[in-house]
Amino acid sequence: QKEVEQDPGPLSVPEGAIVSLNCTYSNSAFQYFMWYRQYSRKGPELLMYTYSSGNKEDGRFTAQVDKSSKYISLFIRDSQPSDSATYLCAMSGGSNYKLTFGKGTLLTVNP
Amino acid sequence: EADIYQTPRYLVIGTGKKITLECSQTMGHDKMYWYQQDPGMELHLIHYSYGVNSTEKGDLSSESTVSRIRTEHFPLTLESARPSHTSQYLCASSITGELFFGEGSRLTVL
Numbered sequence: 758q759k760e761v762e763q764d765p766g767p768l769s770v771p772e773g774a775i776v777s778l779n780c781t782y783s784n785s786a787f788q789y790f791m792w793y794r795q796y797s798r799k800g801p802e803l804l805m806y807t808y809s810s811g812n813k814e815d816g817r818f819t820a821q822v823d824k825s826s827k828y829i830s831l832f833i834r835d836s837q838p839s840d841s842a843t844y845l846c847a848m849s850g851g852s853n854y855k856l857t858f859g860k861g862t863l864l865t866v867n868p
Numbered sequence: 869e870a871d872i873y874q875t876p877r878y879l880v881i882g883t884g885k886k887i888t889l890e891c892s893q894t895m896g897h898d899k900m901y902w903y904q905q906d907p908g909m910e911l912h913l914i915h916y917s918y919g920v921n922s923t924e925k926g927d928l929s930s931e932s933t934v935s936r937i938r939t940e941h942f943p944l945t946l947e948s949a950r951p952s953h954t955s956q957y958l959c960a961s962s963i964t965g966e967l968f969f970g971e972g973s974r975l976t977v978l
Contacts, residue, residue, distance in 0.1 A: 765908065789966075791965075791966055791967075800971045801911075801967075801969045802969070803967070806966045847911075847967075849965055854962060854964075854965060855901075855913055855916065855926070856967060858910045859910065860908065860909060861910075
C-alpha cells in the first residue's frame, strides 16, 4: 500500500462549480499537510499548508484534515478556468522535512 | 513569491554525455531538495541537503550526484546520461515544512 493515495482523475467541471480533491494516507506520523498546484510545464506552487486536524480557509480554497480518518481534502469554491491544473497533496511528519506526495489530480474547469 | 531558479529549463542530449542541472535560491533557505517527476507519477525525492557540505540520498535511487558548497546553490550532475534518465527534475528549498519549487528542468536523453 502506498503511503499517500490520490485519485488521479481527470476531473472536469463547469465554471463556478465546487471542486473537492482528496487524499488518504497510511502513515500516522504525518503531521504537516500541503496542497500544491502545478500548471503544465511548471513547478508545483504551494497553495495551502496545514498542521493537524481541522479546516483552513484562504479565499476560494479550503483545506480540511481529518487525522482520525487519515484523510485530507481541498475544496475550491466558484471554480475558474484558471484553476485548471494538476493538484498535488503532500505531507510530512515530525522533524523530517521530506515530503511524500500523491500522484496528483488533473482538474479542468470549462468556461 | 519564491526565488528559486533552475537552468536549463529544457535539455536534449545524447547518451554518454555529462550534464549538470543548476539550482539556485536567493531566500537563504538551509534545506534544498531534488525531486524527479515522470508523467502521471508521484514526485520522488532523489537528493536532499540540510546545509552546506551536507547531502543525502533520497527515497528513489538515482545515479546522479549533488553538491552543496554554498547555501544558495545545489547542482545535480549525471556523469554519463542514459535514456532511462529522461525525466523532469525539480529543485526545491525550505526553512520549515513547506517546500518552494523551481520551474523544473526537463531532460531528454536520446
